[in-house]
Amino acid sequence: MKDRGKVFVAIALLCCFFFQQTVWGKTVVAMDSMKEQEQISPAEETVIPPTDYIPVLMYHHFAIRDMGEGNGVVTTQAELRAQIASLKEAGYEFISLETLDRLLQQMEKKRNQKTDNEGKSLGLGQKYVCITIDDGYLSNYELAFPLFKEYRVPASIFVVTDSITQQTGLKKFTWKQGQKMVDSGMVKLYNHTANHIPIDMEIEEAFLLAVAQGEQALQAHLRQEGCKALAYPNGRFTLYAQKELEKMGFDLLFTVEHGVITKQTSRYEIPRIAVESGWDGQALLEHIERAARKSFVPGKR
Numbered sequence: 001m002k003d004r005g006k007v008f009v010a011i012a013l014l015c016c017f018f019f020q021q022t023v024w025g026k027t028v029v030a031m032d033s034m035k036e037q038e039q040i041s042p043a044e045e046t047v048i049p050p051t052d053y054i055p056v057l058m059y060h061h062f063a064i065r066d067m068g069e070g071n072g073v074v075t076t077q078a079e080l081r082a083q084i085a086s087l088k089e090a091g092y093e094f095i096s097l098e099t100l101d102r103l104l105q106q107m108e109k110k111r112n113q114k115t116d117n118e119g120k121s122l123g124l125g126q127k128y129v130c131i132t133i134d135d136g137y138l139s140n141y142e143l144a145f146p147l148f149k150e151y152r153v154p155a156s157i158f159v160v161t162d163s164i165t166q167q168t169g170l171k172k173f174t175w176k177q178g179q180k181m182v183d184s185g186m187v188k189l190y191n192h193t194a195n196h197i198p199i200d201m202e203i204e205e206a207f208l209l210a211v212a213q214g215e216q217a218l219q220a221h222l223r224q225e226g227c228k229a230l231a232y233p234n235g236r237f238t239l240y241a242q243k244e245l246e247k248m249g250f251d252l253l254f255t256v257e258h259g260v261i262t263k264q265t266s267r268y269e270i271p272r273i274a275v276e277s278g279w280d281g282q283a284l285l286e287h288i289e290r291a292a293r294k295s296f297v298p299g300k301r
């Protein structure tokens with residue numbers, strides 16, 4: 001159990017601490033989600049109506065029991081249940097990436113026509129939330145999927161396609177299990193590249209190739225309809241890659257910048273809220289509110 005703990009700490013460090021940096025002449029854009037969260041002054045403690053924004057939640061791995069100190073990205077099945085129940089109770093409607101894509105395309109149209117370019121409030125008639133899960137661990141299938149079926153909640157999983165095919169690293173679900181989730185109508189699988197190498201660790205062309213290979217593998221192994229979406233490994237991206245992915249026909253690109261979707265959010269740079277170990281339903285709701293306050297700070301996109 002001790003050793004497994006270390007593995008999860010490594011995931012937490014890999015996936016949760018991000019910063020802006022220049023590597024190999026590229027400006028890599030990412031955010032330190034944890035630290036930014038703390039920088040809210042009391043003056044900004046106003047409550048933003050949840051119909052003014054859309055939170056996208058980011059999970060990774062699930063466990064039956066609490067894995068102990070330091071396992072920052074492991075959610076217990078009981079925590080996930082409590083979070084879904086609290087969101088439902090608070091009146092949130094869980095939406096798929098297809099629905100999110102439609103909402104963001106409408107918003108983009110209005111923004112481009114300059115008919116609705118002011119402010120950040122989405123002014124929706126309803127509270128929406130999206131569940132995303134990164135990496136494709138077996139625990140998604142064993143522990144989270146049953147709850148998505150039970151509560152009729154759509155969820156989107158970004159898979160590292162080579163590690164599904166070759167079953168490398170921490171145990172992943174198989175393509176067959178992935179198809180079973182897709183067939184339930186509750187889950188869809190999307191691209192997290194073929195190899196999970198973040199863009200600052202290789203040349204941009206190699207990164208784009210890994211994205212294309214990820215897309216090919218999804219098409220070869222799954223029968224599913226839907227939009228084209230990618231979560232950047234470790235949340236890092238470059239503006240060049242963003243443009244190229246747009247040309248490749250991607251509808252939605254997800255980062256790990258801490259925040260919520262506002263009217264000014266680009267669908268090629270979608271922020272997410274990393275759900276941390278130990279959050280019950282109330283804690284999740286409070287973290288969503290805090291993320292919203294941060295996103296609505298004047299000057300922030």
Ligand SMILES: [Zn+2]
Nearest residue numbers: 134135233234
């Ligand atoms: Zn990842």
